[in-house]
Structure formats: structure tokens, C-alpha cells
Amino acid sequence: xxxxxxxxxxxxxxxxxxxxxxxxxxxxxxxxxxxxxxxxxxxxxxxxxxxxxxxxxxxxxxxxxxxxxxxxxxxxxxxxxxxxxxxxxxxxxxxxxxxxxxxxxxxxxxxxxxxxxxxxxxxxxxxxxxxxx
Amino acid sequence: xxxxxxxxxxxxxxxxxxxxxxxxxxxxxxxxxxxxxxxxxxxxxxxxxxxxxxxxxxxxxxxxxxxxx
Numbered sequence: 001x002x003x004x005x006x007x008x009x010x011x012x013x014x015x016x017x018x019x020x021x022x023x024x025x026x027x028x029x030x031x032x033x034x035x036x037x038x039x040x041x042x043x044x045x046x047x048x049x050x051x052x053x054x055x056x057x058x059x060x061x062x063x064x065x066x067x068x069x070x071x072x073x074x075x076x077x078x079x080x081x082x083x084x085x086x087x088x089x090x091x092x093x094x095x096x097x098x099x100x101x102x103x104x105x106x107x108x109x110x111x112x113x114x115x116x117x118x119x120x121x122x123x124x125x126x127x128x129x130x131x132x133x
Numbered sequence: 134x135x136x137x138x139x140x141x142x143x144x145x146x147x148x149x150x151x152x153x154x155x156x157x158x159x160x161x162x163x164x165x166x167x168x169x170x171x172x173x174x175x176x177x178x179x180x181x182x183x184x185x186x187x188x189x190x191x192x193x194x195x196x197x198x199x200x201x202x
Contacts, residue, residue: 016186044177065173072179079171083159093159095171112170
């Protein structure tokens with residue numbers, strides 16, 4: 001299934017658009033709508049702090065047993081398993097590194113978004129394609 | 134009851150009931166920390182410099198300036 005690159009802010013130019021996929025994340029009886037940035041450069045899915053709270057998760061330092069490094073700095077993260085629905089595609093279970101920072105996008109990375117979907121980018125056409133594994 | 138015995142019963146469910154069953158099972162798996170593909174103690178590298186649109190524009194400008202020469 002193909003999607004268009006998009007911007008989140010109307011003030012951004014089309015050249016600044018990125019491969020974002022609209023999805024619904026569910027945890028227990030809570031659900032949020034989000035735009036996940038499809039990011040082959042991220043080793044893990046990343047969930048910002050506010051999104052985790054909206055899903056009803058409770059931050060517990062003792063559960064922050066994984067670590068992120070690189071562009072987001074060195075910080076601990078809580079693994080959070082979430083059901084993800086993308087219109088037109090099968091529902092999948094995604095493992096997010098939930099971090100205590102809110103100035104980051106919802107990131108869909110190698111573990112495990114790219115395990116669940118094969119991804120093709122067509123940047124010259126501002127399109128990308130997701131194929132279930 | 135084994136999965137082999139259960140499967141024919143499950144297959145008789147309506148489509149909405151099957152979707153609900155998938156959700157219930159997924160939520161139960163969510164509760165199990167051991168099921169996470171993220172490994173405790175491991176460091177996950179995030180390479181992408183997010184929101185670096187200024188840098189991207191500067192690179193595009195440099196490319197365009199270069200092609201004009």
C-alpha cells in the first residue's frame with residue numbers, strides 16, 4: 001500500500017515532507033491517533049512520553065531497561081508493546097522504546113516496524129510503500 | 134482444550150468477533166514483558182537527526198548553487 005510523504009506543519013515546504021504513516025495505537029482500552037515517521041535509520045520504534053501517557057502507560061524507572069543512543073541523546077527507555085492499526089493493512093503488534101521526552105516524533109524503526117513491513121521509498125515521487133511481511 | 138480442537142470453533146466466528154479475538158490476544162501478549170522484541174540492557178542507536186530541515190535546505194541550496202556554475 002502506498003502513502004504520500006507529508007508535513008505536519010502547513011508552514012513547511014513540500015521539500016520538507018517526510019514518510020509519515022497515519023496509524024492508531026492501542027494499549028488495553030485506550031487508543032490514540034498518530035503519524036509515525038518511517039525511519040530506517042532508527043534501530044527501534046520510539047514513542048514520545050506524552051503519547052505513552054495518553055495510552056495509559058505509567059512511567060516506572062525500574063522498567064526502563066533499554067537504552068537509546070545517537071540523535072536522541074543517551075537515555076533510558078521503557079519497552080511498551082502496542083497494537084498498531086494502519087488503514088488497509090493488517091493489524092500488527094509494535095514494541096516501542098518509550099522515552100521521557102516529548103520533543104520527538106513517533107518513530108517507526110528497524111525493531112520492529114521494519115520486521116513487520118517491507119518498506120520501499122520513492123522520494124522523487126514523494127511516495128513510500130508498505131508491504132506486510 | 135488444545136489449539137487443534139479450538140481452531141474449528143474460532144473459524145466459525147464472525148469477522149468482527151475474529152477481530153475482537155485478535156485484539157484480546159494481542160492485549161494479553163502486551164502484558165507479557167518477555168514477549169517484547171526489544172532486548173533488556175541493549176542499546177538501540179537512533180541515527181536520524183530529527184527536525185534538521187535547516188540543514189537539509191542548506192544542502193539543497195549548495196547543490197543548486199553548484200549546478201549553476
